Amino acid sequence: MEAMKETVDQSLREMRDTFASGRTRSVKWRKTQLEAIIEMVKDNEDKMCDVLFQDLGKHSIEAFRDELGFVMRSATTALNSLDKWVVPRKSNLPLLFYPATGKVISEPYGTVLVLSSWNFPISLSLDPMIGAISAGNTVLLKASELSPNASALLAKTIPSYLDNKAIKVIEGGPDVATILLQHQWDKIFFTGSPRIGKIIMAAAAEHLTPVTLELGGKCPTIIDHHSVSKDMKSVVKRISGGKWGSCSGQACISVDYILVEQSFASSLIEMFKPVIRSFFGENPKESGCVARIVTKKHFQRLSRLLNDPRVQASIVYGGSMDEEKLYVEPTILLNPPLDSEIMNEEIFGPVLPIITLRDIQESIGFIKSKPKPLAIYAFTMDEKLKTRILSETSSGSVTFNDVMIQYMCDALPFGGVGESGMGRYHGKYSFECFSHEKAIMEGSLAMDLEARYPPWNNFKLTFIRLAFREAYFKLVLLMLGLKR
Ligand SMILES: NC(=O)c1ccc[n+]([C@@H]2O[C@H](COP(=O)([O-])OP(=O)(O)OC[C@H]3O[C@@H](n4cnc5c(N)ncnc54)[C@H](O)[C@@H]3O)[C@@H](O)[C@H]2O)c1
Numbered sequence: 001m002e003a004m005k006e007t008v009d010q011s012l013r014e015m016r017d018t019f020a021s022g023r024t025r026s027v028k029w030r031k032t033q034l035e036a037i038i039e040m041v042k043d044n045e046d047k048m049c050d051v052l053f054q055d056l057g058k059h060s061i062e063a064f065r066d067e068l069g070f071v072m073r074s075a076t077t078a079l080n081s082l083d084k085w086v087v088p089r090k091s092n093l094p095l096l097f098y099p100a101t102g103k104v105i106s107e108p109y110g111t112v113l114v115l116s117s118w119n120f121p122i123s124l125s126l127d128p129m130i131g132a133i134s135a136g137n138t139v140l141l142k143a144s145e146l147s148p149n150a151s152a153l154l155a156k157t158i159p160s161y162l163d164n165k166a167i168k169v170i171e172g173g174p175d176v177a178t179i180l181l182q183h184q185w186d187k188i189f190f191t192g193s194p195r196i197g198k199i200i201m202a203a204a205a206e207h208l209t210p211v212t213l214e215l216g217g218k219c220p221t222i223i224d225h226h227s228v229s230k231d232m233k234s235v236v237k238r239i240s241g242g243k244w245g246s247c248s249g250q251a252c253i254s255v256d257y258i259l260v261e262q263s264f265a266s267s268l269i270e271m272f273k274p275v276i277r278s279f280f281g282e283n284p285k286e287s288g289c290v291a292r293i294v295t296k297k298h299f300q301r302l303s304r305l306l307n308d309p310r311v312q313a314s315i316v317y318g319g320s321m322d323e324e325k326l327y328v329e330p331t332i333l334l335n336p337p338l339d340s341e342i343m344n345e346e347i348f349g350p351v352l353p354i355i356t357l358r359d360i361q362e363s364i365g366f367i368k369s370k371p372k373p374l375a376i377y378a379f380t381m382d383e384k385l386k387t388r389i390l391s392e393t394s395s396g397s398v399t400f401n402d403v404m405i406q407y408m409c410d411a412l413p414f415g416g417v418g419e420s421g422m423g424r425y426h427g428k429y430s431f432e433c434f435s436h437e438k439a440i441m442e443g444s445l446a447m448d449l450e451a452r453y454p455p456w457n458n459f460k461l462t463f464i465r466l467a468f469r470e471a472y473f474k475l476v477l478l479m480l481g482l483k484r
Contacts, residue, residue: 001175008179011168015111015138018166025108025136027086033133033162034079037126040161041072044153048122051149055121056247057292057326066246067123070408074127077410077427078134085134085431088440096467100443106435108136109210110186115177115200116143117191118294119250121150124214128189129167131430137187138166142180144192145173146294185209187434191252193346194419212423212433215416216346217373218256221403222363222389224380225264228401235379235401236271239352240279242377242403244330248291249350250298253375253404256347259363262356269316269332269354276317276330285327292326293349299326302349305342306331314353360385367393372418377403396420 023029041048048068049060058066091102112132116124125143132139141158143151155169170176181188181203190200191214204211221239228235243255260268280287293299303321305311311333312319318331333353336342343353357363360380367376374396378389381401389398396416399406406412407426415424425433451463462484466475477483 001179004170004172004176005179007170008176008183011140011170012111012183014165015140015168018163019108019110019138023163024133024138024166027082029163030082030133030136031079033167034075034082034130036161037075037130037133038072038079040157041068041075041122041126044157047153047157048150051147051153052122054149055118055147056250056294057290058247059289059291062246062289062291063122067120070123071126071130074410074426074430075130078130078431081428082134082431085428091439093441094470095472096470097441099446100441102442103440105438105440106135106431107438109434109436111138111140112187112189112434113180113185114139114141115180115188115190115192116141117252118144118146118150119247119252121147122154124191125150125154128191128425128430131425132187132189132434133167134431135434137434140168140170140180142170142172142177145171187211189423189425189433190214197421212415212425213421214252214414214423214425215374215419215421216252216348217371217416217420218346219253219373219375219377220363220367220370221255221258222360222376222378222380222385223258223260223264223268224360224378224382224385225260225268226360227381227385228379232268232271236268236275238403239377240272240275240330243352244276244290244350245279246404248293248328249352250291250294250348251404253407254348255352255377255403256373257343257353257355259355259357259360259366261360262358265334265354265356269334272332272352273317280330284330285322285325290327290330290350293328294326296323296326298348299323299328302328302347302351305340305345305347305349306351308336308340308342311336311340311342318350361388364388364392367395372396372416372420374416374420375399375404375406394418396424 045068049063052058052063088103088105093102114128121143125141129139143154151171155171158169184207187210188204189212194215197213197215201211239255243249280289284290314333314336316332316334318329320329328350331351335356336353372394376395376398379401394417397406407414410427413424413429414426415421423433451460462478474483
């Protein structure tokens with residue numbers, strides 16, 4: 001670990017020197033790096049798909065949709081928008097401040113640390129990096145040790161495409177993260193669990209470093225079958241795609257559980273069965289389209305959740321597991337006990353509990369009784385229910401009539417609230433996430449208001465009261481001696 005400490009010190013020194021040189025502030029440098037990211041992903045498409053298969057058993061098309069294609073689009077958006085993003089924004093100051101002018105300029109924080117997670121190891125590493133570079137920072141990335149092939153590929157490839165005095169990759173697990181966190185950073189961007197998020201925030205507090213925490217949680221999905229009965233086929237397909245078609249449910253925005261009225265539960269289960277078969281065939285394990293569970297430890301966690309006898313009794317579809325292949329079959333549960341572990345921790349796997357309610361309106365209270373989720377999904381055409389969801393619950397995002405798609409839409413901010421995280425990124429929000437918005441006020445020495453200064457008297461107090469209210473007409477009267 002001494003050698004690692006030395007490497008971290010040296011890397012940080014180089015990145016700080018590079019930032020101090022001003023090189024990363026130039027728009028030209030930022031664009032060159034963004035172009036290089038696009039080129040790197042294009043040139044290494046096959047290798048990236050290979051490592052995602054080795055680490056997670058992801059199908060190459062799933063890998064392209066969720067990671068490579070997503071990253072190239074994100075870098076292209078930044079590249080095409082950067083000239084607009086960097087322009088200082090004029091602020092219209094109240095007349096009170098005349099003749100001063102105001103503007104806001106986006107300033108890079110400096111040297112930022114990105115710690116990423118294993119489930120989308122390419123996109124969750126490169127996408128924050130795109131934001132950090134767009135904003136003109138130097139960046140150090142540590143990807144997750146649990147996706148070692150992706151981490152190794154990034155560590156090998158990034159230095160040969162990007163400015164390696166400004167952008168660095170260090171590989172390792174919690175021990176390396178601990179060393180990194182002992183240093184002072186200008187911003188920390190973390191993707192991972194709420195448990196480790198607390199460690200990150202505590203370490204950042206030591207240096208008052210700002211953090212963005214992209215965490216997880218249990219994302220509920222409401223099905224208001226009354227209002228979407230005509231479109232149930234699409235509803236079930238979308239939920240199935242979100243639950244089982246993206247890293248086998250090992251995704252922070254995956255559907256965690258469904259809330260539906262009791263009277264519709266058995267029909268819903270019957271609707272899922274043919275859809276799952278149409279996606280993954282009669283033997284999903286051999287379909288090549290089901291990602292595997294990342295590690296034995298994670299597999300054992302899932303099997304512990306499922307092996308609770310009360311949970312076992314709730315399995316209505318699937319439930320088979322193969323430890324050697326780290327495979328868990330797409331599985332549906334009906335009403336597992338609400339005090340079971342599976343209903344109280346993020347599932348992060350291909351298991352879908354269906355929880356029944358007497359009336360779908362009760363879903364609001366159910367969601368409110370839990371920590372604030374990263375996403376709420378609701379299939380409904382009922383405007384009143386939509387309004388209740390928006391006004392009575394809190395979550396990182398709400399998506400009506402679809403799942404997970406909000407992540408891909410970079411016109412919307414992506415991030416959590418409460419236990420699901422803090423801060424947001426994607427598109428322009430990524431640029432803002434890695435920028436300090438500096439307020440600039442340009443005053444004039446042409447005139448001076450004596451009312452600002454001591455000695456104090458009643459005239460000055462009246463003046464200040466009127467000024468705070470921006471009561472300009474009364475101020476003029478006061479100055480003309482026509483008002484007391
Ligand atoms: N909001 C999002 O965008 C998003 C995306 C993916 C995953 N997640 C969440 O991430 C979690 C799963 O990912 P994970 O298992 O990689 O999370 P994790 O918290 O275990 O690890 C995330 C990162 O933290 C590092 N780390 C682990 N232990 C550490 C320690 N003691 N000190 C410092 N750093 C440490 C890891 O090396 C890794 O780089 C889930 O909760 C999921 O919802 C969130």
